[in-house]
Amino acid sequence: MKLATWNVNSLTVRLPQVLDWLATNPVDVLALQELKMTDDKFPVQAFVQAGYEAQWFGQKTYNGVALLSRAAATDVVKNIPGFDDDMARVISGTYPLGGPGSTQSTGGLQTHIRVIGAYFPNGQEPGSDKFDYKMAWLKGLRDWVRTELQRYPNLVLMGDYNITFDDADVWDPVDMRDQIHCTDEERYHLQALVALGLHDALRLFPQPPKIYSWWDYRDFAFKRNRGMRIDHILLSAALKPSAQACWIDKTPRKNERPSDHTPVVLELTEK
DNA sequence: ATGACGGAAGTTTTCCGA
Numbered sequence: 001m002k003l004a005t006w007n008v009n010s011l012t013v014r015l016p017q018v019l020d021w022l023a024t025n026p027v028d029v030l031a032l033q034e035l036k037m038t039d040d041k042f043p044v045q046a047f048v049q050a051g052y053e054a055q056w057f058g059q060k061t062y063n064g065v066a067l068l069s070r071a072a073a074t075d076v077v078k079n080i081p082g083f084d085d086d087m088a089r090v091i092s093g094t095y096p097l098g099g100p101g102s103t104q105s106t107g108g109l110q111t112h113i114r115v116i117g118a119y120f121p122n123g124q125e126p127g128s129d130k131f132d133y134k135m136a137w138l139k140g141l142r143d144w145v146r147t148e149l150q151r152y153p154n155l156v157l158m159g160d161y162n163i164t165f166d167d168a169d170v171w172d173p174v175d176m177r178d179q180i181h182c183t184d185e186e187r188y189h190l191q192a193l194v195a196l197g198l199h200d201a202l203r204l205f206p207q208p209p210k211i212y213s214w215w216d217y218r219d220f221a222f223k224r225n226r227g228m229r230i231d232h233i234l235l236s237a238a239l240k241p242s243a244q245a246c247w248i249d250k251t252p253r254k255n256e257r258p259s260d261h262t263p264v265v266l267e268l269t270e271k
Numbered sequence: 272a273t274g275a276c277g278g279a280a281g282t283t284t285t286c287c288g289a
Contacts, residue, residue: 009277009278009288010277010278010279012278012279013277013278034278034288036278036279060279060280061278061279061280061286061287062279062287062288122287122288122289123289124287124288124289162288162289179289180289181289214289216275216276216289217275217276217277218274218275218276218277219274219275219276221276228289230289257277260276260277260288260289261289
């Protein structure tokens with residue numbers, strides 16, 4: 001079973017690239033962020049034709065998230081229960097554990113996986129209202145994920161976190177010290193999520209140095225590999241033994257009119 | 272110190288992202 005996350009920075013612009021990527025990378029679940037479209041504009045038919053179900057939660061201009069999947073989702077929830085939010089940032093669903101061939105399994109929680117796709121707030125800069133919102137949102141997410149983990153031992157939380165774990169995730173950690181995505185407060189909240197019993201999937205496996213998921217459009221940042229790792233897949237302890245591989249696919253960042261983010265992929269053993 | 276680029280809204284510029 002393969003799961004992936006990708007901030008597409010406008011699904012209107014990036015739809016052909018998403019379809020191309022799925023044709024080459026037929027993952028079982030793909031979480032999308034920054035759709036930047038209202039629900040009525042969501043291209044559900046294009047995904048159905050590509051063999052994918054979709055659940056989506058859009059918003060005009062900003063935000064918007066979706067889950068594409070081979071198998072149908074159940075228990076779909078939009079945003080964070082218990083946290084009031086004007087913005088469309090989170091969508092979750094439950095899927096059969098395994099590839100499309102194992103959809104006939106019989107329903108116990110151990111045979112399913114809970115997938116949460118999330119677009120974490122940017123935060124703009126420390127001390128701003130948007131930063132305060134980011135901190136409150138992170139606390140709301142954590143309180144909810146704690147209860148989700150009790151219900152669903154097999155859980156993946158993936159998306160655009162807009163937080164780096166540490167300096168290894170930053171091309172210039174000296175320049176970025178205490179800047180947005182790199183502050184102690186943000187990293188505290190990220191570690192608090194980990195402390196719920198989650199694992200940074202990418203770091204379960206050896207990786208090349210200077211591995212990032214986002215590069216600024218400006219100043220040839222991608223060509224110079226001046227980026228940050230801010231897109232993550234966290235998986236629960238129950239799923240950790242199933243993890244086979246995790247990687248960042250830089251290929252779509254080389255497209256014409258690319259998203260500034262690129263996909264992160266997690267492979268789990270078939271069970 | 273500033274802006275670079277790209278997307279959206281919608282109009283000749285602004286806001287925002289990261």
